[in-house]
Amino acid sequence: MAHDKTTTPYGTWPSPVAAADVALAGVRYGLCTMNNEALYWSEFRPDAGPRTVIVRRDANGKVSDVLPPGFSARSRVHEYGGGEFTVAGDCVVFVNDSDQDLYVIESGSGPRRLSRAAGWRFADMVLAPHGSRVLAVGEHHDEQGPHSMPQNAVVSFEVSADDKQSPGLILAGRDFYACPRFNPDGTCLAWLAWDLPHMPWQAAELWVADIGKDGGIRNARHVAGGPGSAAFQPHWSPQGELYFVANHEGWGNLHVAGESQNTVLFPDKAEFGRPLWQFGMASYACLGDGRIAASCWRDGKLEIGLLETETGAWFKLDTELVRLDAISGSSAGFAIAGGTDSSTPGIWFFDKNGDFVDRPAGGDRPLKTGDVSVARQLRLHTGSGPLHGLYYPPANAETHGPTGTHPPLIVSAHGGPTAMAKRGFDLEKQYWTTRGFAFLDVDYRGSFGYGLAYMRALDGAWGVTDAADAITAARTAAEEGLADAAAMVITGGSAGGLTVLNALASSQVFAAGACAYGVADLASLARDTHKFEAGYLYSLMGVDRDDPKALAEVFELRSPLSHADKIVSPVIFLQGLDDAVVPPSQSRVMAASLRSRGVPVAYLEFEGEGHGFRKPQTVIAALEATHGFFTRILNLVPAADLPRVKIDNL
DSSP, X not given: OOOOOEEXXXXXXXXXXXXXXXXXXXXXXXXXXXXXTEEEEEEEETTSSSEEEEEEEOXXXXXXXXXXXXXXXXXXXXXXXXXXXXXXXXXEEEEBTTTXXXXXXXXXXXXXXXXXXXXXXXXXXXXXXXXXXXXXXXXXXXXXXXXXXXXXXXXEEETTSOTTOOOEEEEOSSSEEEEEEEOTTSSEEEEEEEOTTOOHHHHOEEEEEEEOTTSOEEEEEEEEEOTTSOOEEEEEOTTSOEEEEEEETTEEEEEEOOSSOOEESSOOSSBOOOXXXXXXXXXXXXXXXXXXXXEEEEXXXXXXXXXXXXXXXXXXXXXXXXXXXXXXXXXTEEEEEEEOSSSOOEEEEEXXXXXXXXXXXXXXXXXXXXXXXXXXXXXXXXXTEEEEEEEEOOOOSSEEOOTTOOOOEEEEEOSSSSSOOOOSXXXXXXXXXXXXOEEEEEEOTTOSSSOHHHHHTTTTTTTTHHHHHHHHHHHHHHHTTSSOTTSEEEEEETHHHHHHHHHHHHOSOOSEEEEESOOOXXXXXXXXXXXXXXXXXXXXXXXXXXXXHHHHHHHHHHOGGGGGGGOOSOEEEEEETTOSSSOHHHHHHHHHHHHHTTOOEEEEEEXXXXXXXXXXXXXXXXXXXXXXXXXXXXXXXXXXXXXXXXXXXX
């Protein structure tokens, strides 16, 4: 039966979503791996420590935890981790979070420690086809000084040996390695390698070598990739063909390696690659019959299909999925970790013909239809070309805003910056939209998913183009009646934090900003950040790292700290004390600068949190503090009481 909605000012609506709901709904799915007819995946559970559990769905559909209490599968290589477990036969090898060592589970037995390597971290493991040894990407921290860099390598362990064995060196000499992968009979190894100052999506090279009788590599040869044309996700088919993603006319397309040359399987203006921020990232999977289940981004929209490798025919599948975090396949079918516009992320299983079978985990619909805000894709225009964004209108089954008024707007700048706005149902966004806020996720120039030219549009322009695009997106939303021009705020974390601060410094479009573990001082970040991103700033700034004068000038010009005197809007800062990517000094110095000049500032630090918040109590505190901060600045009266955050100078 229909009923009348109440009329309540935007931004003050009573909501069915509490901050605690957001925190406890933060289940995340990492790797998923098909092992014959069994499916394994990793599942981050915020209400269990928190910890990440490995879960198994057997051929009969029975789901059970593989990892017992007391263990958590999480790698910290590159600080961002990923590649936390691997499976072959009845053997599971995983990285345990607390000690970063490798453990093995065989035939249902409890975890047995495989390594006890002080100073080492491991990730992206692969078991040899015969099962006697496991390779892993290793990262050795020798703690020689505050700015010493770890050494990266591909190492080997014997599965049957005790934990006193030292890592056996397989590959070394390059700054970074990823994706060591055996061919089906174990006679060849493929891997990715790249060096500073590059990131993997800028310069990763694909190599292949023969495996000698002693287990070492022989006859290494370069297959694809390198500066300007990176390779992604080497993957052997059951028949021994080596597939990978590489650039083809400005788009990451699927290729197959050949003896004399490589062949693009499906040339298309669609992006099949991913920026390799974490180990184990994948966009396609072999099905064992000459077909590939693959995903791509076409103009920022997810597309999933089946590719026939012999003919190059592409069959688009009709699914609800708008987000894909992982994919794996076998002759039994394929599985995807992903989400839809109205359900939480989960694991989705499809048969080999692409027909949906079941959802063994997640995928819940926690809100009524009328409470769910579904993203509307916006294509805006700048003087330099298109600008993309995702607009979420206010949505509440019980309430609407007064006629003739417009909602307050939260503009979000994603991190990376080589990344993209998160797609699909996200309860944190719904926290805001059910309260009568509009939410605009900006895929500023430099974002992934729109082709190589769009991604490279930020090279040499970070701190300028991204901030300008956030401002343009907000102004356009107000002009089109999607937001109240006097009640727009901006939020972002990590690289998005720099965008927030520079947008506040270069305009007065935003009434306030929220900066989570954001970048404020580029010169100090270049000295203090971790190895993986130690060279990232140089391409983003468009300067040579061997030109100290130019570096100093550009760092000064682009650093929000240098322009703190231009910021007049209030800012809330949120920072984890264990952050090794953007150290706490970045937030502290920026907050202090604003505070000293009388700008309203709220500042919260969280013990035991790194680059991104994981503990439920932290998620709740950060969200409620940000909500309370925005409502006070915008003079809104929320429907529910909020903890009163301390705001200096207000």
